[in-house]
Amino acid sequence: MLEFEPFYLTVKLALTTTIVLFVLGVPLAYWLAFNHTRWKVLPEAIVGLPLVLPPSVLGFYLLIAFSPENALGKFLESYFDIRLVFTFPGLVIASVIYSLPFMIQPLQSGFNMVPVSLIETAYTLGKSRFTVLTRVLLPNMKGALISACVLTFAHTVGEFGIVLMVGGNIAHETRVISVVIYDEVEAMNYQQANVYSSILLIFSFLVLVSVYTVNRKMQKIHYQS
Amino acid sequence: MIAINVTRKLFGANGELRLHFETTIANGELVTLYGPSGAGKTSVLRMLAGLLRPESGFIRIDDDVWFDSAKSVNVRSQNRCIGIVFQDYSLFPNMTVRGNLEFALQKGQSTKIVDDMLELTQMTSLHDKKPSVLSGGQKQRVAVAMALVRQPRLLLLDEPLSALDSVMQLKLQDYMLQVHHQFKLTTVLVSHDITEVIKMSKRVLVLEEGRIIKDGAPLEVLSLQSLKL
Numbered sequence: 446m447l448e449f450e451p452f453y454l455t456v457k458l459a460l461t462t463t464i465v466l467f468v469l470g471v472p473l474a475y476w477l478a479f480n481h482t483r484w485k486v487l488p489e490a491i492v493g494l495p496l497v498l499p500p501s502v503l504g505f506y507l508l509i510a511f512s513p514e515n516a517l518g519k520f521l522e523s524y525f526d527i528r529l530v531f532t533f534p535g536l537v538i539a540s541v542i543y544s545l546p547f548m549i550q551p552l553q554s555g556f557n558m559v560p561v562s563l564i565e566t567a568y569t570l571g572k573s574r575f576t577v578l579t580r581v582l583l584p585n586m587k588g589a590l591i592s593a594c595v596l597t598f599a600h601t602v603g604e605f606g607i608v609l610m611v612g613g614n615i616a617h618e619t620r621v622i623s624v625v626i627y628d629e630v631e632a633m634n635y636q637q638a639n640v641y642s643s644i645l646l647i648f649s650f651l652v653l654v655s656v657y658t659v660n661r662k663m664q665k666i667h668y669q670s
Numbered sequence: 671m672i673a674i675n676v677t678r679k680l681f682g683a684n685g686e687l688r689l690h691f692e693t694t695i696a697n698g699e700l701v702t703l704y705g706p707s708g709a710g711k712t713s714v715l716r717m718l719a720g721l722l723r724p725e726s727g728f729i730r731i732d733d734d735v736w737f738d739s740a741k742s743v744n745v746r747s748q749n750r751c752i753g754i755v756f757q758d759y760s761l762f763p764n765m766t767v768r769g770n771l772e773f774a775l776q777k778g779q780s781t782k783i784v785d786d787m788l789e790l791t792q793m794t795s796l797h798d799k800k801p802s803v804l805s806g807g808q809k810q811r812v813a814v815a816m817a818l819v820r821q822p823r824l825l826l827l828d829e830p831l832s833a834l835d836s837v838m839q840l841k842l843q844d845y846m847l848q849v850h851h852q853f854k855l856t857t858v859l860v861s862h863d864i865t866e867v868i869k870m871s872k873r874v875l876v877l878e879e880g881r882i883i884k885d886g887a888p889l890e891v892l893s894l895q896s897l898k899l
Contacts, residue, residue: 560758560760562756562758562760563760563762565719565721565747565754565756565760566754566756566760566816567762567773568720568721568746568747568748569719569720569721569747569748569750569752569753569754569817570773570774570816570820571748571749571751571776571820572748572773573748580762580773581762581764584764585762585763585764
């Protein structure tokens with residue numbers, strides 16, 4: 446029988462990750478887009494790391510860091526009574542790190558696509574950087590905002606390696622759809638694995654279709670203006 | 671009065687250039703900056719606007735210092751009280767015509783000036799339209815109106831009409847002269863069109879390779895310039 450809870454946990458994880466990454470991603474992408482120091486390549490490379498690193502490598506180091514046997518895990522547990530390993534909050538932190546480039550890179554491109562003369566005009570009208578960000582930059586890069594959020598959400602839904610490493614396979618806590626599919630295959634319940642997999646496949650396909658449609662529409666508006 | 675004496679190294683298509691710009695502009699005067707591409711006209715405008723930092727020198731407007739390298743003073747663009755109009759209009763595409771003008775309002779400033787500007791630019795009937803549906807001439811009228819809403823101490827126009835056809839250019843030149851006579855704003859207009867310079871200003875500064883090589887009435891300066899072999 447199809448379980449509902451893994452779907453709920455997957456959506457909850459993807460939604461939380463997207464919201465947390467959006468809040469952190471806007472200032473970080475803004476800094477990367479408008480800062481011209483040569484040291485910028487270092488944070489850029491760190492942000493891009495999850496694109497090339499196997500999820501198991503990232504998961505392994507996070508598992509070590511979160512472990513109560515080591516400094517960070519011990520500190521969090523003894524001072525704040527927080528345990529991150531094999532828990533939902535730990536899974537969110539791992540997902541945030543793993544999906545970082547999917548939020549930051551579209552946002553950074555979006556910031557760079559807004560004409561500089563618009564930003565300069567706003568400054569000469571006496572507007573602060575914050576006003577320029579909220580009234581000029583963000584409203585004129587809606588396509589990038591939507592792409593960043595949808596891609597982050599979809600990428601988090603598709604996570605497997607890092608989820609298994611950091612979250613374990615704990616029912617009601619960290620057992621998301623990708624892990625359930627793996628379990629079903631291991632147990633040779635191919636029929637059940639097929640149902641979960643088809644739902645994930647259709648969902649991912651629809652997400653990409655919607656991103657491309659929105660981008661096309663935004664490009665049309667951009668060229669018209 | 672504006673007193674400017676600035677230097678800066680510039681990098682352009684023709685290689686490195688040493689800009690040294692020194693002049694004074696009387697209050698209410700409309701001065702044009704004329705010269706070939708890459709002479710440093712736009713850089714001077716950007717320095718006045720606070721968008722480009724000079725390496726040394728000073729910029730003063732009446733008793734206020736906007737830039738002084740000796741005293742490490744560099745007033746930010748936001749606090750210079752200027753209006754600037756770029757060649758590409760620079761209207762905010764997410765706002766309506768009225769929204770663009772309202773965005774230019776300063777804290778506590780009455781919204782009446784927005785209606786006045788809409789009337790002056792004959793844009794009242796199009797106040798709820800987005801910039802994307804306006805013609806080039808209409809966009810540029812809105813851009814000028816937006817620069818005027820703040821009631822700036824200095825108006826900077828960076829080749830504002832060069833993207834328009836000649837008929838529209840003539841109409842907008844008349845409109846900008848009308849605006850200048852009405853508001854008596856100190857204005858610096860960058861242009862590479864001799865007829866525009868002659869029509870719009872009583873004083874032209876000819877810039878070549880980063881230096882003022884001529885300063886005077888356009889008819890005298892430019893007719894001699896064009897006769898030079």
